Amino acid sequence: MINCAIYLGGGRKRELLLSSPVLVAAGALGYEGFDKELLNQGHIGAIVTPPLTWQPQPGAGRPRLVRTTAGYVTHTGRRNPGLRKAVRSHARLWEDAGVPILAAIYGRASDDFAEAAAFLATAECVQGIELHLPHSMEAGQARQCIEAALVEAATPCLVRVPFEQAMVIAQVGAEAGADALVVAAPPLGRALHEDGTWVHGPLHSPALAPLYTELVHEVASAVAVPIIARGGIAEPADALTLVAAGAVAVQVDSILLVNPTACTEVYLGLEREMTRLGLSTWEEMCTRHQRTVG
Amino acid sequence: MRRYTAIVVGSAEPVPGARLLFLNCPQLGEAACPGQFVMIRCGHSADPYLRYPLAIHRLGPQGIALYFRPSEAGMAWLGARQIGDAVDLLGPCGRGFDLPSGSSNLTLVYQGMGINALASILDRTHCAVQIVSEAPTPGQVYPRELLPRSVEFLPFVGHEQDDAFWQAVEVACAWGERIYVAGSSAMIRRLGQVVAKTRMGAREGIAQVWVMGEIACGRGICQSCLTETRAGLKHACLDGPVFDLFDVLLD
Numbered sequence: 369m370i371n372c373a374i375y376l377g378g379g380r381k382r383e384l385l386l387s388s389p390v391l392v393a394a395g396a397l398g399y400e401g402f403d404k405e406l407l408n409q410g411h412i413g414a415i416v417t418p419p420l421t422w423q424p425q426p427g428a429g430r431p432r433l434v435r436t437t438a439g440y441v442t443h444t445g446r447r448n449p450g451l452r453k454a455v456r457s458h459a460r461l462w463e464d465a466g467v468p469i470l471a472a473i474y475g476r477a478s479d480d481f482a483e484a485a486a487f488l489a490t491a492e493c494v495q496g497i498e499l500h501l502p503h504s505m506e507a508g509q510a511r512q513c514i515e516a517a518l519v520e521a522a523t524p525c526l527v528r529v530p531f532e533q534a535m536v537i538a539q540v541g542a543e544a545g546a547d548a549l550v551v552a553a554p555p556l557g558r559a560l561h562e563d564g565t566w567v568h569g570p571l572h573s574p575a576l577a578p579l580y581t582e583l584v585h586e587v588a589s590a591v592a593v594p595i596i597a598r599g600g601i602a603e604p605a606d607a608l609t610l611v612a613a614g615a616v617a618v619q620v621d622s623i624l625l626v627n628p629t630a631c632t633e634v635y636l637g638l639e640r641e642m643t644r645l646g647l648s649t650w651e652e653m654c655t656r657h658q659r660t661v662g
Numbered sequence: 663m664r665r666y667t668a669i670v671v672g673s674a675e676p677v678p679g680a681r682l683l684f685l686n687c688p689q690l691g692e693a694a695c696p697g698q699f700v701m702i703r704c705g706h707s708a709d710p711y712l713r714y715p716l717a718i719h720r721l722g723p724q725g726i727a728l729y730f731r732p733s734e735a736g737m738a739w740l741g742a743r744q745i746g747d748a749v750d751l752l753g754p755c756g757r758g759f760d761l762p763s764g765s766s767n768l769t770l771v772y773q774g775m776g777i778n779a780l781a782s783i784l785d786r787t788h789c790a791v792q793i794v795s796e797a798p799t800p801g802q803v804y805p806r807e808l809l810p811r812s813v814e815f816l817p818f819v820g821h822e823q824d825d826a827f828w829q830a831v832e833v834a835c836a837w838g839e840r841i842y843v844a845g846s847s848a849m850i851r852r853l854g855q856v857v858a859k860t861r862m863g864a865r866e867g868i869a870q871v872w873v874m875g876e877i878a879c880g881r882g883i884c885q886s887c888l889t890e891t892r893a894g895l896k897h898a899c900l901d902g903p904v905f906d907l908f909d910v911l912l913d
Contacts, residue, residue: 398883427895433878433886438709440878444885447895574708602708625879626703626713628665628752 370639372650374413374616376496376594377524377547381489384468384496384524384547386413386617389650390607390635393598393621394419394472394498394528399458407628409466411635413617417454419474419500422483424450431567434559439573440622441559446474451484459493468495470526476502478509478516489522496524499546503530503556507540514544524548526596531555534583535590542591550596550619551584572622574602581613588614602630604637612657663755663881666690668725670747676805680731680775681741685749687725694721695758696782697842697872697904700728701880703750704736714740715877715899717779718754721786729778755880756903759842759870761787769794769838771831771853776844777804779872779903783842784810792816794834796827796845828856836860841869847912854907869907873898 374386388411395418397407427447434441448454451473462469471494473484481499488494499517501510518525527541528550538549557571577600584597597615601607602623610618623630638653647653672684690700701713714736720727732741743749761783762768770780770793777795784791792814797803803817816834818827835841835856843853850871857869875887875898887898890911896902 396883398881427885427888430888431876431886432888433876433884435710435712435878438707439711442878442884442886447885447888573711622711625881625884626711628881 369410370635370642370650370653371648372413374594374650376526380524380547381522382495382524384414384470386468388413388635389611389617389638390631391470391596391617391619392416392624392631393619394500396619396621396624399454399461408632408635411632412467414468414470414496415465416470416472416498416619417458418448419446419472420448420451420454420484421446421474422451422480424448424453431561431563431565434561434567436557436559436571436573438575439571441557441567441569441571443567443569451487455488455491455493459491462493469493470496470498472498472500472528473517474500475513476505478512481513481517482520485517485520485525489520494523496526496547497521498526498528498550500528500553501530501537503532503553505530505537507533507536510537511540511544514541514546518545526550528553528598529583529587531579531583531599535586538587538591538593542593546593548594548596549587549591550598551587551615552580552599554599554621555579574600574606574623576600577602577606577609581609584610584615585613601634602627604634604641607634607638608641608657611654612660614658616654663752664689664693666751666753668749668751670743670745670749671725672727673743673745676729676808677803678801680729680802682719682808683728683730683740683743685725685728685751687751688723690751690753691721691723691725694718694726694754694782696721696761696786697758697779697870698754698756699779699874699877699880699903700726700751700753701755701877702728702736702740704739710736710739712878713752713880715755715874715880716740717872717874717903718782719778720784721782729775729781731775752880756899757901759783759872759904760840760867762789762840765789766839767792767837769834769841771795771834771841771843771845773845773849774798774802776872779844779874780842781809784813790814792834792837794818794827794830796823796849828852832856832860835869839868841907842872843869843907844872850907850910850912857907865908866906870904871907871910872903873905873910873912874903875899877903
């Protein structure tokens with residue numbers, strides 16, 4: 369077992385304890401993909417839901433996905449039943465998950481985030497919020513959105529920063545009082561489907577790992593908020609690299625579509641590394657790695 | 663669904679440009695139902711990244727067989743596997759065909775490679791089966807010798823036999839108490855008209871269609887395979903790939 373105790377949201381009504389540094393990224397397991405055959409809850413610090421909006425979203429039409437070299441571009445249109453219905457429908461499942469559930473909230477205006485955070489303040493099945501901002505949102509508006517959510521939030525509030533302006537939004541999030549930053553959302557890509565139409569949306573690929581590492585390194589150098597790294601993580605070595613760059617935890621994302629036991633494999637790899645180095649706590653591991661790399 | 667490492671125990675090219683791969687994986691062979699599929703990791707590197715979905719072509723106590731064209735990168739990798747090679751699979755995925763428990767007449771209708779999803783029905787039924795198929799060229803007709811002798815197999819080739827094909831489909835649909843279909847959207851739509859006509863308007867529970875869509879995860883996570891049905895959008899990978907012929911709304 370990794371002796372990990374990452375506390376987020378001290379000062380809020382409900383604090384969050386991550387007992388593993390390996391999290392499941394937004395949507396990487398869907399709403400109900402907590403397959404006990406494939407998932408060892410003891411190895412997972414938290415599961416982030418797919419992005420939820422205040423109002424239901426019908427989603428995008430076909431095509432929704434194009435396979436690319438070492439990756440894929442996807443566009444689902446954030447299809448979801450709306451935050452309230454999602455929570456009502458999944459409350460029992462999330463309460464029984466054996467892992468903290470963080471609700472990913474997507475919005476375009478501060479009211480969207482305020483309403484969502486206020487609603488989630490009363491939802492006992494959700495232990496935290498991850499704010500998803502539009503990729504092109506300008507800094508001033510992003511600040512309003514984050515502040516609106518933080519005013520209402522009873523649980524820790526993480527801000528997932530867009531890839532394209534990670535540094536700007538990370539600084540905004542840190543100044544606004546976010547409890548942690550998720551660095552970063554996948555970049556937007558565009559790929560041509562075989563039927564001749566574009567698919568425009570997040571690009572997922574392990575080949576992007578060095579770019580995410582660069583973002584984590586930059587953000588960690590500039591802000592004093594805990595960083596949870598997301599992107600390009602397929603193996604324990606990828607997680608270690610991101611820890612060296614300044615992350616205190618990692619979110620495993622699209623590799624879960626390929627390898628459903630990836631969280632366990634990353635966790636066990638980190639545990640082996642700690643044993644090899646003779647370290648007893650995850651905090652020591654982070655300190656050691658960040659110092660070693662310099 | 664579970665993750666398996668299956669071993670290649672046989673490989674053939676029954677028709678030019680198509681591969682038939684036999685995989686030893688007894689647990690999967692026992693657990694799978696006709697119409698289900700597996701998600702295959704094609705390679706050991708990050709490219710291709712996502713798994714590929716493939717219908718379970720045949721199934722038995724020793725494992726499964728897959729039938730496919732090695733056209734794109736992942737399938738080419740799979741097609742190049744040799745006896746003794748390991749293949750990483752997730753499965754069985756999705757909802758398979760509903761087969762009658764008693765004796766019935768079953769009609770299977772497919773176009774092109776559609777036999778890859780239908781042939782496993784033959785491994786789980788003792789019913790009388792008639793297969794009507796349409797292939798673009800004589801060289802692409804599924805070999806008769808790979809089907810049980812008891813099966814009546816009516817292959818048609820090319821556009822010039824289109825009328826004959828549809829006449830045979832109509833006769834076979836009148837004969838079969840259950841109908842199982844795999845083919846293009848246009849073919850499935852027309853087959854719906856044939857079934858409605860031969861059953862004098864009766865619809866429910868008669869015919870099932872195999873619709874793969876663009877499955878990327880196989881577990882209802884990524885939403886890429888959402889398929890329109892009369893009951894709203896459904897995941898082809900979870901709620902399908904088998905749907906009632908009259909429930910699915912095709913493009």
